[in-house]
Amino acid sequence: MRTDPDAVESALDGARLAVFRHEPDWDRDPCGIAGDLQWIGCRYGVDGVHSRGLAALLDAVTDSDRGCLLGLFSPGGGAVRAGEFRLKGAGRDIHLSCDAMVEPGGGGRPRRITGTIQDISERRRFEGTLNDTLRSKQMLLAIIDACPISISVADAQQPDTPLIYVNRRFQGLTGYEPADILGRNCRVLQGPDTDPEAVAAIRRAVAAGDRIDTRILNYRKDGTPFVNGLLLAPIRGGDGAVTAYIGFQSDVTEDARREEAERQRQRIEVMGRMMGGVAHEINNLLQPITLLTQELSDRHADDADGPYLDMVLDCARKARRIIGDLLAFSRPGNRTAEPVAAGDLVAATLPLVGKAIGPGVVLDTRIDGGAAALTVRADRTAFAQVLLNLAGNAAAAMGGNGTITVALDLDRAVDPVNGTGPRHARITIADAGCGMDRAVLDRAFEPFFTTKPVGQGTGLGLSVAYGLIKDMGGDITLASTPGLGTVATVLLPVFDPPATA
Missing domain, CATH: 3.30.450.20 (PAS domain)
Incomplete structure (x- = not known):
């Protein structure tokens, strides 16, 4: 059975494949390009392959790949050779892959070279696209990672x-x-x-x-x-x-804290306005009760009704003190704040705190010299009330026995607006008492909220302290762990006197 040469030629051309046999004429060309070339199959757009031989192919190869083509036909090297080179196509290069078998001749020169040349342009374009995709994905991953x-x-x-x-x-x-x-x-x-x-x-x-x-x-x-x-x-x-x-x-911890502080401020502000009106009316009613009971107590000091009147008078005075707390909480704008050294402010209040916390509680004071020299703007009486309330709560949490640590130092947090710090003097009151869980801690500043037994607390101490510190432009926070104690932190902003012209 004979094979039709035209059919073979057509099949090879459709497969973008060429089969060649080259016999170099070393007398005419020391590079081995001249000689007899027999070429069957695809010509890849190269003119003159049959008439000019390898010279036509060499002229069509890109300049950077000529060395690769010459290496396939040069003296020396192995019997099996392979390489890739590109042809200058219309608009884009044609990538070719050559596999050749060399029959050695005299002097180490190839006597005959046979092989195939195949168009691998689509494969290389696919690999290029794949590499670009991989590079894009790697770039995307690098961006996500950074x-x-x-x-x-x-x-x-x-x-x-x-x-x-x-x-x-x-x-x-x-x-x-x-x-x-x-x-x-x-x-x-x-x-x-x-x-x-x-x-x-x-x-x-x-x-x-x-x-x-x-x-x-x-x-x-x-x-x-x-x-x-x-x-x-x-x-x-x-x-x-x-x-x-x-x-x-x-x-978003800080955002959540600020939002909760704002909600707390709004709740307290609403309750403060309501309590202010109620407290004012009750105070008006307590005024005659107190005065008349005092008058009757003086008249009946020596008879059997005297102790009962003294009890009524004592209850009326306690009620007026509570009303005073309510009014102090609901009218924050009536206080006089003045520049004062943070160290002097704390030192002036500590003797009052020491007397109020009871004999079973030890006051451990720690004052940082740098913080003590900071000037803050505060109402001395209001600050004393804050410290007394916080220390009183700490003593109660420890059952009247233990150590309360009062510390003054610098708040070293960076100011979120100006990017500078410190901008606050920090006063902390720490105890080793029973502590609070999250549910109690979230409500600690609410007016009238208390965990003390009935008759032992009004639930106004922390809410009043909160209002007083906020009125001074500061902040007050609590951190607590059940069984390990509580730390109350008061931040007072540094006073910056107005610039003079």
Whole structure:
């Protein structure tokens, strides 16, 4: 059976493949380009392959690849040779791959070279596209990894939706390295005070394949809590099914604290206005009761009714003191604040505190010299009332026995507006008492809220202290752990006298 040469030529041309045999004429050309070339198949747009031989192919090769082509036909080298070179095509290069078998001749020169040349342009373009895609993905991953927002990805197609990616900001935010967290569910960030309702809301959104934007109390690897501003969004495949979840996390602890402080301020302001009106009316009613009871007590001092009148008078005076607290709380603008050294302010109040806390409580005072020299603007009487209220609560929390530490130092937090610090003198009152849980701590500044037994507290001490400090332009916060005690922190802003012209 004979093969049709035209059919073979057509098949090779369609396959973008050429078969060649070249016998170099070393007498005419020391490079081996001259000689007899037999070429069957695709010509790749090269004119004169049959008439000019390899010279026509060499002229069509790009300048940078000529050495590769010459190497295939040069003396020396192995019996099997391969290489790639490009032809100058119309608009874009044609990539060719050559595989050749060399029959050695005299003097180490090839006597005959046979082989194939194949068009691999599409393969190289595909590889180039693939490399570009991989580079783009690597660039995208590098951008995500360097993003200042915490990003995590969880696989929704695996049981328990484990994390499969976290960027560097996530590591910085939570303290978890990829080796610690990948393959685990993000519930590892939850802790004892994480709100179950927030967890349930996230689970409902995940079950429904919905996006959720929420806040949740999470814990870093070292156990410190932070309020996590979490945006969780589903990633869907081509069929619409959820394949993964991407999470964006941010530490919004300070935002949450400021918002809660603002809500507290608004609640107290509303209650203050209400209490001010009520207190004023009750004070008007107590005025004649007190005066008339005093008059009757003086008249009946020596008879059997005297003790009863003294009891009524004592109750009326206690009621007036409570009314005085209410009025002090509801009328914050009637006090006179003046510049004073923070050290002098605290030192002047400590003797009063020492007498008020009782003999079983030791007062441990720690004053930093730099903070003592800071000038703050404060009402001395109001500040004394604040310190007395806080120290009184601390003594009560310890059952009248223990040590209260009063410290004055610099608040070294950076000012969020000007980027400078410190801008506050910090006074802390710490005890080792029973402490408060989160539910009590959240309500501690509410007027009339108290954990003391009936008749032992009005619930006004902390709320009055809060109002007085806020009126001075400062801030007051509480930190507490059940069984370990409470730390009350008072911040008074540094007084900057107005610039003179």
